[in-house]
Amino acid sequence: MALLSSGDHIVSTDAIYGPARSLLEDHFSRFGVQATYVNTTDISNIERAIKHNTKILYIETPANPTMDITDLKACAKVAKEKNILLVADNTFCSPCLQKPLDYGADTVFHSMTKFINGHADIVAGIIIAKEKTIYNKLRAMMVNMGCNMDPHQAFMVLRGVKTxxxxxxxxxxxxxxxxxxxxxxxxxxxxxxxxxxxxxxxxxxxxxxxxxxxxxxxxxxxxxxxxxxxxxxxxxxxxxxxxxxxxxxxxxxxxxxxxxxxxxxxxxxxxxxxxxxxxxxxxxxxxxxxxxxxxxxxxxxxxxxx
Ligand SMILES: Cc1ncc(COP(=O)(O)O)c(C=O)c1O
Structure with a gap:
């Protein structure tokens, strides 16, 4: 929501977290944002799907639940060439096993509900942006949407991340x-x-x-x-x-x-x-x-x- 506007297009890994796909298909579509879903293990599928109005390449690797792996470096190269943002859902790896920003992603996010907290007792998320301009857009949206984490959850995450x-x-x-x-x-x-x-x-x-x-x-x-x-x-x-x-x-x-x-x-x-x-x-x-x-x-x- 922070990075797209009506008329924009997104290219996404086809096997992504189910509700993320439903959000794009059922809701973003109502606000004029279109999406094309491709098997991102083959970079040529991505190249073919990018249109003049594509703003984001959205990937999940490993993909949920197919465990397909997408080449982050190759995606970053395509995104750079086409002047679009590369956004990666890194939930399946956590920062422990994979660092998409190092491979050229612009924005990476994790469901902290999973590995980072690690004890299945909270719901939380984190989005990390490489550039300040993107960070500012994300932060403004986050504040307006009321996504702020309550202190006890933050404490639980900090305790979980230690292990x-x-x-x-x-x-x-x-x-x-x-x-x-x-x-x-x-x-x-x-x-x-x-x-x-x-x-x-x-x-x-x-x-x-x-x-x-x-x-x-x-x-x-x-x-x-x-x-x-x-x-x-x-x-x-x-x-x-x-x-x-x-x-x-x-x-x-x-x-x-x-x-x-x-x-x-x-x-x-x-x-x-x-x-x-x-x-x-x-x-x-x-x-x-x-x-x-x-x-x-x-x-x-x-x-x-x-
Ligand atoms: C890959 C992936 N991304 C995002 C989410 C959403 O996480 P949350 O439950 O914290 O909203 C999940 C949840 O299963 C997931 O598997």
Whole structure:
């Protein structure tokens, strides 16, 4: 809202946080702001989507929930050439694992509800601008919109951020082991984790991120029915739409975080019915694996309860 006006256009990663897409599609559109959603893992898609009135290239990397990785440096180059702003949602990494401003982004933001606070007990966000002129616009909007954080929440964030690096280190070690476990499971058809060599942008993730993070997406052979059985049978992993906390959370994006995104848009951006998103916490990794393994035993390959 601070950076766009009626008649402007935005190019966005297609698989972004569901409500961010709904906000653009259902509300910004009412004020004359248009958006084009593309798979930003391919820079040529971005170049093709930019129009004369494009003002912002909006990316989320890794993308929620597909775990696709977008090349920040390449995006910054395109944005500079086209004289548009590069805005990055860095929630999935936190500043601990990825620094978009260093790669040329103009503005970066985080849901601090997630890793930065880390304990799933507040809702908060932060936007960081490289240039003072952009900062001033953002601040004016923030004040007018009443986004000021209350002191207790600010205290909670400051307390949480002190353990950010050790929480992430521990959780991402767990995530790597869990991703490897999932990859070997016959009832699982695919696993997307930036730390796996099978991830299509593994080399880019290695270059751009200082760690592979704690979020894993995977698909079940039995599709939606199997996903439902799995979610109903985990005990340690909690069913929840948040991520980045000390506890392991599991969810089904197509029917939860991205429920409001149209079916066609979901399919086009890879948010399929079989996709499960796991935010790995700092519990004992063997306990998390055992929990998933026990729940998987309840599914047969076609997705019906055994
Ligand atoms: C990538 C991403 N960005 C933004 C948000 C919004 O965060 P909040 O819940 O703090 O509004 C989320 C929430 O899940 C998210 O996953």
């Amino acid at each position: 950010l690096s050790i929480r992430i280190k521990e959780a991402q070690q767990n995530a790597m082991k869990i991703a490897e476990f999932l990859e070997k499971e016959p009832k699982i058809s695919w696993v997307k984790y930036p730390g796996l060599k099978s991830h299509p942008q593994y080399e880019l993730a290695k270059r751009q991120m200082s760690g592979f993070g704690t979020i894993i997406s995977f698909g079940l052979e039995g599709g939606y029915n199997a996903a439902k059985i799995l979610l109903n049978n985990v005990n340690l992993a909690l069913l929840g739409v948040s991520l980045g906390g000390v506890e392991t959370l599991i969810q089904h994006p197509a029917s939860m975080t991205h429920a409001k995104v149209s079916y066609q848009a979901k399919l086009k951006s890879g948010i399929t019915d079989d996709l499960i998103r796991l935010s790995v916490g700092i519990e004992d990794v063997e306990d998390i694996i055992e929990d998933l393994a026990n729940a998987l035993k309840k599914i047969n390959i076609t997705g019906h309860p055994i």
